[in-house]
Amino acid sequence: MSYWGSNVRFLRKRAGLSQDALAGTLSMTRVKLNAHENGKTSNPTVSDLVAVSNHFAVSIDNLLRLDLAGLTEKELNDLERPKANMRVLAISVDEQNDEYIEYVPVKAKAGYTTGHRDPDYIAALPKYRFPGLAKGKTFRLFPTTGDSMVPVPEGSDVLAAYVADWQAIKAETLCIVIMRSEQDFVFKQVTLIGKDRLQLKSLNEQYEPYLVKLEEVLEIWEFDRYISRVVPLQRTELDDIKSLLLDMRRDLKRNKN
Template sequence: MKGQKIFFGSNLKFLRERKKLSQEILSDELGISRSKLAALESGQTKAPQPEDMIGISEYFKISIDSLLKINLVKLLELQLRELEAGNDVFMMGSKIRVLAISVDKDNNENAEYVPVKAKAGYRSSFNDPEFVASLPKFNIPTLPKHGTFRTFPISGDSMLVPEGSEVTGQYIENWKEIKADTPCIVILNGVNDFVFKQVTLQKDKTFLLKSLNKVYEPYTAEVSEVLQLWEFRILHIKQLPEPPTEIHELKAMLQELKVEITRLKK
């Protein structure tokens, strides 16, 4: 398109310097001359050879489209890590997931709390820095020093936790490396905006969402429906678990009966 700004040269230089590589080392890694690399970075080469662009794309694990069209210099570190983890809008064929974060006075990431009143607007505003900055902040000393954390309210009994509980999750950057049945807060672009489920990425590139409560049937979600995944780290409950009673035992028996009836129907 006429007037489209191209960022290939500046992006190449930025990525090289981000990895603390000299032109000599990178040109050797790419199998090109140092003078050619310098020309590519400076923009003197107006029409880079396709094999050079492919080699650079594969080396940095960022698509050619992103190298050409996105000014990587302006992205947050977390967004760059997402691209390098394989979550590239052009490589994956889906919308890039941009995570807005807030930082403290020392430029360290805050951990945010999403109260019930903010839950409804989270799905449409999670990538809005002003919205995220307005969320309450918290500190839990036992959380790892590195990572992005957020606490969400959960409802329902699908994961067998008390009503009104909250879950602190760690942001998952690379969905491809998620282990089977990983408990996660899943932010969906649909009717159910928040769900707490066991998550598995299937071979057909869909997510299988399972409940601990066997009354609830597993179901699948397309990758395009999932906006964020937050891996379970801490469960916060506001009331002590109730001791088992005859009613609870009867309820458990009914749940098992429902599961058995469903199985027989199939």
């Protein structure tokens, strides 16, 4: 029995891709991809097998013979071959092989950039469970600081899902970004610019967007929810005035240039 079609569909959904998006990446039509996923292609071509195998970093043998949907995330990670735009993640699991949600406290921030792939470091982090989370994803909890993402309250903890394929990030996706050069976590709206840069944009309009190179990034985690003891405040007239003054200052700067 071949699991080709169901595995292609599973891997696509696991990566958060639409059929149109994956078909475009694989240089095939959506109709052809749909036929693969629904078992209407009994003998996929060698070029299609190779394209899917290379994109998801899973061997052709495993695509054909294993039911990937029945594996745990750890087992899937063990199967995957590292590739340029896919990242390998260290995780911790319980006795039933279910993943924990690790929390990276403030005091652990400084060591995260060097220990994020060390199983012993990850195993030593505080661990939690959350009900109702999407299956097939790996989650981690990060503390935030500052007011750049207001109305998300300052000091909130952000629960986020691991992003393996950075090229699939949609424009202005809320993410935690782990930088190589910073011993902190950047919580921003993330947009892929070309194939080698990210635009990081705050929700608070008082902060200017900026660009970083992908080579400066260690990990990206997509926002799922935040946890806070603070009730977000409604926008006030003073906030509107501040935004107006900020826009005026930007216009003056552009005119001056």
